[in-house]
Amino acid sequence: MKSTYLAGRLRAVLRRLNVVTVLAVLAAATVTAGAASADTAHRGDRGRLVSVQRLTTLAAKEDVAAALAAARYDASTVRFGVDAYRLVYRTVDPGGRPIAASGLLVLPRGGGRELRTVSFTHGTVSYRSDAPSSMTRAGFVSSPAITYASAGFAAVAPDYLGLGAGPGLHPWMDVPSETTASLDMLRASRAFVPRTGRALGHDVLVTGFSQGASAAMGLARALQAGDDRWFRLEAVAPVSGAYDFRHAELPALLDGALDPKSSVLYSAYLLVAWNRLHHLYDSPDEVFRAPYSSTIEALFDGSHTGPQLFAGTPDTIDALLTPYGFEMLRHPTGRLAEALGVADGTCDWAPRVPVRLYVAGADEQAANANTDRCRATLRSRGVDAAVVDLGIPDFAGSRHLGSNVAGTAAVVRWFSHLR
Known part of the structure; x- marks a missing residue:
């Protein structure tokens, strides 16, 4: 249409947003001189925490609700205040060579000691300072993570390579490096969270929007394949992806x-x-x-x-x-x-966990046929993934942007009721 x-x-x-949801900086991440080659990259270094910066605290749930409402996000699932941190950690570039990346970790100020984790992979941004961990307040890119944390989850949102505090350029829609950056952000988060008196449990609920929908499917596949010994996949809920x-x-x-x-x-x-x-x-x-x-x-x-x-x-x-x-x-x-x-293979596997694909009607940026093809591919693998119609959401005149807001509200409710 x-x-x-x-x-x-x-x-x-x-x-209004100072963020292009249709465009990102490009190319492979720059590797510093003398970096190890792909076949000598030290796997044990992946996910190692380099630094932590506290970004903001919204101490009361009323503060979180007000911040989300100001960003035009649904605040009805807020239960706790939150603390937000920027993590810088070690990962690998598209060639498998060591490099640093950053991401946003948001934790609830309440709930149990052991937290269930939501990994949220964001849509495309064009300016490195528009990445999740560069946001000191609730904005379009950071509000999903704040939403999940305020509902009681540990929210992990990688910036990807070359955005936020990471060096070099961002290799947009390179699913393999999006996957490794996302997995290593989970590892860095697990290393840091005990310093706050909490711990991350084994289960990871995976979601993402637009560019991040493909990244979410890549991460989910890696988790199910056992690429990390601690984390295990619990559910997958990508929103408005360009899967094909x-x-x-x-x-x-x-x-x-x-x-x-x-x-x-x-x-x-x-x-x-x-x-x-x-x-x-x-x-x-x-x-x-x-x-x-x-x-x-x-x-x-x-x-x-x-x-x-x-x-x-x-x-x-x-x-x-x-x-x-x-x-x-x-x-x-x-x-x-x-x-x-490679980019179009993110749906070509058989998840053994619940899967929902979220989509807005007549999306003006990510053709709805992408979701149809993803569902058909999953079905060919024996998986009957539900497609959730978000209707015709609007955010500043865009259905695509609106699907991030509406999708976040829908996904947090689904994740919260899986147990």
Whole structure:
């Protein structure tokens, strides 16, 4: 279904949030000189806690409710005040080499000593300071973690590589590194939480929004496979994911079925980010039209805010892509096809825990066909995942953003009733 949202509405969203939910800084994370090669990376170092910074305390549940309401999130499940921390920890880059990353940990100021854990993986941000652990108050990106913690869970929200306090650039939609960063953030959280007089239990409830929906499925699969000896998967609840870029998201982007500006930003992002990861082209003018071919890669360095990226890109995909760029995305071959195969494989497994896929009606950024294909793939593996229709939620004129708010409210209730 074609989007009914105008570019002007999206521009207002970006100015209001200072976060682009359709775009991120790109490329593989920078590795410091002398870092160990992939085959010599020290597995035992993964998840090691480097530093902790207390970000904020909302001492009373009334304080949390007020903060969530100000961020336009549902505060009806708040039971406790919360403490929020930034953790910096060791993980690995897309090549398996050691690197640091950061994330947000939010703990309830009440409840039992042993906490159930929710891992929330966030949607795309364009500016490194828009990552969850950079937020000192409840905002669009940090409010889900605050919601889960205030309901009694330990909420773990990785920034991913190259965002927050992590060095280098962020390799967007690189599910393998999203998975390792998420798993290692869980390990770092488990190492820190005893300092607060609490402990993390074995069970992890996994959720995520947009980009984070694929990351959530990647983490869930790793947990079920036993990639960590302590943590075990309890349930999975991704929201508004782009689970099938090749067959669902890319056709919708290229054919005008989604918001035009969103399509520009996603397409530009995919080509630039994955070129740095997989070398898809030799020169940007092969795939991008002038004048954007000379500026677009520099825009995606993590230091540009959402409004800056919005202003520096065209309003239509026809003004962005060369005929060769269109052909590359419409009929992927070679390295691009291989990379899409990895990104699009997040639903191709058989979860042995409850699974719900959350989706908004006529999402203008993540084509609903993504969720349909994920459900069908899971069903082919013998898993009948429920699809939860969030209706037509709105956040600053966007159904996609609205699904993060509505999905958080729905998922926290489901997680709370699993026991």
